[in-house]
Each structure stands twice: as C-alpha cells, then as structure tokens.
Amino acid sequence: MEAVVVEDLVKVYRGGIRAVDGVSFSIAEQEVFGFLGPNGAGKSTTIKCVIGLLRPTSGRIRVFGVDVEKDPGIAKRTIGYAAQETAVDDQLTGWENLYLQGRFYRLSREEIRRRGEEVLRLFGLWERRNDLAQTYSGGMLKRLDIACALLHRPRLLFLDEPTLGLDVQTRKAIWDYIRKLREEQKMTIFLTTHYMEEADELCDRVAIIDRGRILALDRPGALKAALGGDLITLKFASADDRVPSLLSAIRALPGVRDLRSSPDGVHWIRVEQRGDRLIPELVQLALAHGVPVDSVRLKRPTLDDVYLHYTGREIREAASSREEHVRARILQRRVRR
Amino acid sequence: MILRDALYVARRELLKFFRARTRLVVAVIQPLLWLGLMGNMMQGLAQNPFVERLLGTGSYLAFMTPGVLLMTVLFGGVFAGMSIVWDRRIGYLEKLLAAPISRAAIPLGKMLAAAVQGGFQGLLILLIATGLGVRFATGLPGALFALLVAMVFSFTLSGFSLALAVRFTSQETLMAVVNFFTMPLVFTSNALFPREAMPRWLAAVAQVNPVTHAVTPIRQVLLSGWDWLGMGPSLLVIGGLALLMLVVAGRSFGRATVE
Structure with a gap:
C-alpha cells in the first residue's frame, strides 16, 4: 500500500491566495520523500493538508488508505509531525513534554514510560529528562521535538525543515537518526528542506515545488542527470x-x-x-x-543546480515582484498561526 | 474522551502555574495588601451606623472579602487567553491540533485549569481573611460554597478571554483589550462598594454586571446565612454564563483553527 496518495490537491486561503494549485504525488512505504522549494512555495501548506491541520479546497488525500478528511482521528494516529518551529513547552521538563504528548495520542502510562525511555535514549536526552526544557540547547530542543513526534510510533513521520538553524554536528546527527528510523522502524518519512545537500543525502525521491505546483519529481540522481x-x-x-x-x-x-x-x-x-x-x-x-x-x-551538477534550473532565481526576495513577496509573507503567517 | 483530553490540557497549565514561584508569591501578597491595607483603611468608615446599615456589617473587611476574592479570580481568569496566544506563537497549538484529540478539549482544558487556579487563589484569600478575623456566618460549608462560585466565575472569564485570544496574535494586544474590560467590570459592581450607596444609574449597571451576581451570593453566606431563594437568580446567571462561555470559547476556537 502507498503511505500517502495526494490527488489534485488545491488549497485556496481566504482572500483568494492559491497556496497549492493542483498537486499530485504518492509516497511508497518506507520511502524518504523530500519537498524542495522557496519560501511560500506551498510546501508547508501541502503538509498541513495531509496531516489534517488544514482543510483542502479540493482534491483527495489518503494516508495508508485512510481518507484524511473523513477519518482524521484514524489518520492522525498513524502520523508523527515535527513542525518547523520547535514546539516544545520550555516551562516543562523534557519528560513532561513527552508524557503529555503521549497522553494526547492516547498512550497508556506504561507505554509512555517504556517508549519514552527508548526515544530519549535514542536522542541522547535521557540524562536531561528532568531538566526544564528552557535549559536545553537549540539542537536538544529539536531532538526533543522529534522524539515527541516519534513516541506513538507513527508509520509516517513528517519533518518540516528538521535541521533549520542547527550546527553541522547536530544536523549530521539528525540525518543519522532519520536513516536509522527508516531502517530500524520501517518508517516512511516526508521532509521539507531548504538544504539541497540534505535532500540529496537523505531522500529517495524529491519533488521541487514552486508557486503551488510540482515542477519536477524524481530521484535526486535522475534529476541531476537530466540537467x-x-x-x-x-x-x-x-x-x-x-x-x-x-x-x-x-x-x-x-x-x-x-x-x-x-x-x-x-x-x-x-x-x-x-x-x-x-x-x-x-x-x-x-x-x-x-x-x-x-x-x-x-x-558535477548538484541539487542546487537542479533547484535553480526549475525555480529560477536564487534569492527570492530580491528578485521577486512585490506581489510575490506579499504572497510569501501572508502564506508564512497563515501557516504559522 | 473529550474530558480526558481536556484534563491533560489542564494538567499542562497547572504544572506551569504551580511551578512559577514568583507568580505564587504575588498571588499571596496581592490579596494580603488589599485586605490588610484597604480593609484597615476603610474600617473607620464602617463605624458610622448609616454606613454599617449599607454594608450589612460593621466590618468593612468582611464586606470586601467577597469582592477581593472575585477581583483576584477575575484578574487571573482573564489571562487564560494569554496561554493560547503563546501556544500559537511557539507552535504548540499546532502540535495539539495535529494530535488525535478533540478540538474542543483545548479550550475546555484551559478553562478547567483556570477554575482550579481560581480555587487555589480563592483559598489563599479566605485563609488570609480568616487570619485577619473574618468569619463566615455559615461556617465551613459557606466558605466552600464561596470557593465554588469563585471557581465557576474563573472558568467563565477564562472562556471569555480565550474567545478573545483566538483573534489576536500578540499578547500585548490581548492584554490591552482584556484590561479594557476588567477594571470597569470591578468598579461597576458591588465588589468594593455597596450597591445601595450607588447613584441610580451605576446601581442599574451593577445589577447587570456578572461580577455583582458572583459577589452577592458569597456576601450573603458570609454576612448573614443561607438564602437559596434570594441567591437563586444570581446563581442561575453565574451558571448560565459559564455554559454560555464554554460554547462561545469552543466555537470561536473552532472557527479560528479550522481553515
């Protein structure tokens, strides 16, 4: 069975902005699938539709065969989501963050204790579990956030910009975790990123998306060869x-x-x-x-070359029209709300 | 299921509430100042037999205890909305919405947390008042009744605050809007001043002010005794408002998060 099937997804926000304009793709089980695109391209909006945070204007989305709009409760339980912002409550300890997350996913106390220890050890946070999250470094917070998303053992994990703003060591460590998850837990992973290197390193297939449309979708090697x-x-x-x-x-x-x-x-x-x-x-x-x-x-052509080939300008803000700029900002604001 | 989800939403708020030491210290000092200082200051006034008749008691402190109780709960409950603005800022709200919990559990949980916080602060105030010599005419059951009313009122106000908060993306804006409501609510009620001594127009405003309806039954059981018939209308208003705010908060929350 395909992990995700998106058919002709369209999302028009109030105010008439077409954030996603007829996107179709599918992700096989155990695949690492990447979304590449400039700010405001529709990456996050697409993800948010798939995980049931936004209601699509039209189109169909199925996650492991379950229609997300009809049965959001069932679909949500198979999905883990780590947003672009590190959504950790820093006035709680690492363990409390994890515990509440487990409860929101209806896990029993015993399950939370067992799996919580497992994921915290995996991410090297076990020793610091009883410290307030406000004492954590940026990398630790991100790891805790991903650990929370993994607690209920999702079959499909969404990582929205998982390494944004992290140092090189942490980024490499997170890449290792992602590979490990795929191999050991047989997880399907859907990530968005700005870093071409990251997509190249991790993804089986990448889609390049801009202005709400998928411009290219293939293995990174094939995309590069096509250039x-x-x-x-x-x-x-x-x-x-x-x-x-x-x-x-x-x-x-x-x-x-x-x-x-x-x-x-x-x-x-x-x-x-x-x-x-x-x-x-x-x-x-x-x-x-x-x-x-x-x-x-x-x-050798890098994914950067591929990306630029399809999306054109390297620096979006400088080159884009005012209208496009406003559009990107509105989209970001919507998505962050 | 919704209640279970709401309890964990509430648990998060309460963990943070009881962890914030400074806030707890202030929660004790503030009523201490109000009761100790103002109660004492105004005491001379209450010696006047005419004033004593208006207040229904010779102790201004006893008169103002229900008022201070409600005021504290009001200022506390109204800030429940801040947590939603904050959750939205840090992305926690989105995380909650991505979880398979019922959407309505989020405002409900925050309102329940506000009720518990209100009850806790109310307990502190009553303990301080008791230390200063205030006694409930109806004894312990009366005091528990007062706390219950305070909790319901806190629940109601937090719902109001949450309904407002979903529209704002900055805490500063919410704070300004909320303050716009709280001060007039207190000063147009009988919390600190007897309605009988108000000019007619103000008395009319006080009559429809929900704070008055929360203060009156508490003052009744503190100063005189149980009078279910007399307290009934006020209790209905308070209970009805709580339900109304639950619905309003739930709906505006739903509207603001489903797109």
Whole structure:
C-alpha cells in the first residue's frame, strides 16, 4: 500500500491566495520523500493538508488508505509531525513534554514510560529528562521535538525543515537518526528542506515545488542527470601541435558528449555521467600523446543546480515582484498561526 | 474522551502555574495588601451606623472579602487567553491540533485549569481573611460554597478571554483589550462598594454586571446565612454564563483553527 496518495490537491486561503494549485504525488512505504522549494512555495501548506491541520479546497488525500478528511482521528494516529518551529513547552521538563504528548495520542502510562525511555535514549536526552526544557540547547530542543513526534510510533513521520538553524554536528546527527528510523522502524518519512545537500543525502525521491505546483519529481540522481551530466575542465601544461590530435582522441572516448576549447587553452568536456572515472583515462591519453597535464577539475551538477534550473532565481526576495513577496509573507503567517 | 483530553490540557497549565514561584508569591501578597491595607483603611468608615446599615456589617473587611476574592479570580481568569496566544506563537497549538484529540478539549482544558487556579487563589484569600478575623456566618460549608462560585466565575472569564485570544496574535494586544474590560467590570459592581450607596444609574449597571451576581451570593453566606431563594437568580446567571462561555470559547476556537 502507498503511505500517502495526494490527488489534485488545491488549497485556496481566504482572500483568494492559491497556496497549492493542483498537486499530485504518492509516497511508497518506507520511502524518504523530500519537498524542495522557496519560501511560500506551498510546501508547508501541502503538509498541513495531509496531516489534517488544514482543510483542502479540493482534491483527495489518503494516508495508508485512510481518507484524511473523513477519518482524521484514524489518520492522525498513524502520523508523527515535527513542525518547523520547535514546539516544545520550555516551562516543562523534557519528560513532561513527552508524557503529555503521549497522553494526547492516547498512550497508556506504561507505554509512555517504556517508549519514552527508548526515544530519549535514542536522542541522547535521557540524562536531561528532568531538566526544564528552557535549559536545553537549540539542537536538544529539536531532538526533543522529534522524539515527541516519534513516541506513538507513527508509520509516517513528517519533518518540516528538521535541521533549520542547527550546527553541522547536530544536523549530521539528525540525518543519522532519520536513516536509522527508516531502517530500524520501517518508517516512511516526508521532509521539507531548504538544504539541497540534505535532500540529496537523505531522500529517495524529491519533488521541487514552486508557486503551488510540482515542477519536477524524481530521484535526486535522475534529476541531476537530466540537467546534462558532469563537466570536466582540462588544462595542458604546453600548447603544441600534438594537442589537436589528443583532443580528437578524447572526443572519441565513450560517454563524452561535447568538447569545447577556449583560445587560451582551457578545454571543457561534458560527460554523460561518472566524470570521475574518465579522469584517469584522460590523463593517460594525454601522456600517451606526450602532452603534460597542468590541471583537471570535475564539476558535477548538484541539487542546487537542479533547484535553480526549475525555480529560477536564487534569492527570492530580491528578485521577486512585490506581489510575490506579499504572497510569501501572508502564506508564512497563515501557516504559522 | 473529550474530558480526558481536556484534563491533560489542564494538567499542562497547572504544572506551569504551580511551578512559577514568583507568580505564587504575588498571588499571596496581592490579596494580603488589599485586605490588610484597604480593609484597615476603610474600617473607620464602617463605624458610622448609616454606613454599617449599607454594608450589612460593621466590618468593612468582611464586606470586601467577597469582592477581593472575585477581583483576584477575575484578574487571573482573564489571562487564560494569554496561554493560547503563546501556544500559537511557539507552535504548540499546532502540535495539539495535529494530535488525535478533540478540538474542543483545548479550550475546555484551559478553562478547567483556570477554575482550579481560581480555587487555589480563592483559598489563599479566605485563609488570609480568616487570619485577619473574618468569619463566615455559615461556617465551613459557606466558605466552600464561596470557593465554588469563585471557581465557576474563573472558568467563565477564562472562556471569555480565550474567545478573545483566538483573534489576536500578540499578547500585548490581548492584554490591552482584556484590561479594557476588567477594571470597569470591578468598579461597576458591588465588589468594593455597596450597591445601595450607588447613584441610580451605576446601581442599574451593577445589577447587570456578572461580577455583582458572583459577589452577592458569597456576601450573603458570609454576612448573614443561607438564602437559596434570594441567591437563586444570581446563581442561575453565574451558571448560565459559564455554559454560555464554554460554547462561545469552543466555537470561536473552532472557527479560528479550522481553515
């Protein structure tokens, strides 16, 4: 069974803003699925519709076959949700936060005690469980928030920007937890992120969403490959008459798509994939032709390139029209309320 | 199920309430100041036989104890809405809404918590008043009755505050709006001043002021004795308002969170 099936979801807020404009996708069980997109693209709104926090204007959403609008109670029990804001009550201790969360999900005292210890140990918070959350660091709060979302053992976990504003160590640690959850608990994970690196690292598939529409949806590797392969920049130590014959030999190599040269002796070779494997071959070929190599550089398309290819401008606020800016702000405010 | 969910919502509020030491200390000092200082200050006035007749007692302290009780509960209950604004700010509200609990359990839980807080503060006030020599004509049952009324009133006001709070996203705005209501509510009631001594227009306002209806039965059992027939209308008003506010808070909460 598919974990999530969204069909033609549309969400129009009061005031006529189309936050989500006909989005369809499905997530397989045990898949890590990522949503990428600029601020106000409709990521959070889509998630909030799926978990029953917002009522869709039209479209159908099923979570493990359950219609979210018709049976929100059943759907909600299979879902864990860690919002963008760390929703921890800092005037309560870590354990109290966890305990209340468990009660809201109708767990028994015994279940909370057992699973609570398990998740707090997993996230390295067990020793600090009786301290007020206001004494926790930002990373600890985020971990506690995710621990709370895991307490009722959801089959589907939503993480809205799970590593926003965290230091590199904490971010890596959270990535490890996410992988562990998928492997050990057989969990399906749906995350949104701004960090391309994160999506690349964690997600089986990513959807790039902008202005309420999905622009691309595939495996990160496939998305990158679709942009047109690796680029090798090659420079020779000397420019003599042996170079042209070398270049035509390179052109003849399998996998080489294109070769261009600049007048000052820099050559760009576009390769379908695995440019790293071609480099030793290039160097050998050059030596065989008696041309010493000065430098080789490999650039592979990143998910950043894919993202920019689809969403266009790098800095949204600076490039966007005033209308778009207002739209993004209204959306954020709505979603945060 | 809704009650069970509400109890855990309430438990969270109460955990925080009893943990905030400063707030508890203030909760004791404030009524102590009111009763000790003002009760003493006004005592000379109550020696006048005419005034004594208006107050229904020779002790201004005894007269004002129900008023101070209700005032404290009023100022406390009205701030229940703050917690919703805060919960929305930190995203906790969303977390509650994502959980499989009944939506109505959220305002109900917060109102129940306000009732318990009101009862606790009321108990402190009555203990202080007893220390200062105030005695209930109806004894312990009368005092318990007074606490019950205070709790119901706190429940009602917190509902009012919650219904307002769902419309505001800043605590400052809520505070300003709430203060706009609380002070006039106190000073147009018989909490600190006998209705019999008010100018006619003010007495008319006091007659429809819910604070008056909460104060009157308490004053009745404190100064004279049980009079169910006389207290009946006021008790109906207080009970009816509590139910009304429960519905109003529940509905405005639902409207503000379902989109």
